[in-house]
Amino acid sequence: MTVPVAIPRYPDEVTAAWLNGVLDTEAGTRVEDVQVKAIGTGQTGATYRVNVDYAANPTGLPGTFVIKLPATDDTVRDRVVLGYRSECAFYESVVDRVTVPTPTCFHCEISDDAAEYALLLTDQSPAEQGDQINGCSLEQARSAAVAIAGLHGPTWAQQEWLTFQGLAMSLLDDASKKGLGDVAVLSADITIEKLGDKLSAEDQATFREAMGLVTPWLQNDFGRFSLIHGDYRLDNLLFHPDDGRIWVVDWQTLGVGLPARDLAYFVATSLEPQVRAEAERDLVAAYHRALLDTGVVDYDLETCWQDYRYGMLQVLLISALGFAFAVGTDRGDDMVATMLRRGCAAVRDLGTIAQIRVEAGP
Structure with missing residues (x-):
């Protein structure tokens, strides 16, 4: 195929000519016309649905695609260019x-420079994005717990991922870990100030x-690590309304770390505290079984449970980092307040702070 020189920057640059340059036209495919319409929230990029009219489509390519382009707001784009690189690395490697x-x-x-990118994906419609504020059903939570094992298991304890160039954040040395810890403290102060009375004094x-x-x-x-999604929450999942299938999207926070951090983050942010407390043992067990099915060995259920408890800090850390330095919106404020309220309850219920102090030693 002949790839165009220019990466489309705006939706009107996603043309029939551009698609003919990136699709399998050697098989005789020819796009005649396209219609592009904005979808999604556009928080870290601009997402569009692309409807395609073919003059010829011998291989049966889809009639619609989803394309992700950089954010139209330059301040957002400058902040998330590493995320663009991370997402492309995920799909490429x-x-x-x-x-x-x-x-x-x-x-x-x-x-x-990672400032411009284009990612052309299948359109999973009628699948719908999860609702972070409303939360999800236990059936959806179980599907999500099983799904993320498909990332963790195949990359479990493989040294190559520690230095993978597509990571959005690499924390291999003590200095970088201390640096992130300092930023976390600052982020918490900023987040609390911005949210005001949306967070209780206890939280x-x-x-x-x-x-x-x-x-x-x-x-x-x-000593347990794998690739992790890093921002594994409802807003980054698509759920089919009829058959229960799900798809994981938005790979802009790809990292390496304790695998159960993804699971803890999802469960705590997706379920109200009472529901989470009643269901989380079963959800951890479902995740653990799925891990073993991928070939993970020497990892028992109780250890997985303790990792889940320990990983709960992911909820507060990612919520703070993503919110403190971003431009606030009414829905964004409510969403982060909901995530933090649920996450703080989980941290308290599971004794995560005491667990971290014990593991850290004197």
């Missing part, structure tokens, strides 16, 4: 080696105490 369900990628292109105290432990938390992964 990781997706074929894992079993986590994701949309099929038809084209991925990124500039040298504010839990939040501040937990963020003061980020450095020792990061320093102890018990």
Whole structure:
């Protein structure tokens, strides 16, 4: 195929000519016309649905695609260029080696400075994005717990991922872990100030105490690591309304760490505290079985449960980092307040702070 020189920057640049340059036209495919319409929230990028009219389509390519382009707001784009690089790296180098369900990628292109990129994916409609504020059903939570094992298991304890160039954040040395710990404390202060009385005094105290432990938390992964999504929550999942299938999207926070951090983050942010407390043992067990099915060995259920408890700090850390330095919106404020309220309750219920202090030692 002939790939165009220019990466489309705006939706009107996603033309029939551009698609003919990136799709399998050697097989005789020819796009005649396209219609592009904005979808999604656009928080870290601009997402569009592309309806395609073919003059010829011998291989049966889809009639609609989803394309992700950089954010139209330059301040947002500058903040998330590492995320663009991370997402492209996932689709170029990781997706074929894992079993986590994701949309099929038809084209991925990124500039040298990572400021411009285009990611052409299958349109999973009628699947719908999860609702972070409303939460999800236990059936959906179980599906999500099983799905993320498809990322963790195939990359479990493989040294190559520690230095993978596509990581959004690499924390291999103590200095970088301390640096993130310092930023976490600052982020908590900013987040509490921005949210005001949306967070109770009890949650504010839990939040501040937990963020003061980020450095020792990061320093102890018990020798267990894999690739992690990093922001594994409902807004980054698509659910089919009829058959229960799900797809994981938005791979802009790809990292390496204690695998159960993803699971803890999802469960705590997706379920109200009472529901979470009643269901989390079963959800951890479902995740653990799925891990073993991928070939993970020497990892018992009780250890998985303790990792889940320990990983709960992920909820507060990612919520703070993503919110403190972003431009606020009414829905964004409510969403983060909901995530932090649920997460702080989980940290308290599970004794995560005491667990971290014990593991950190004197």
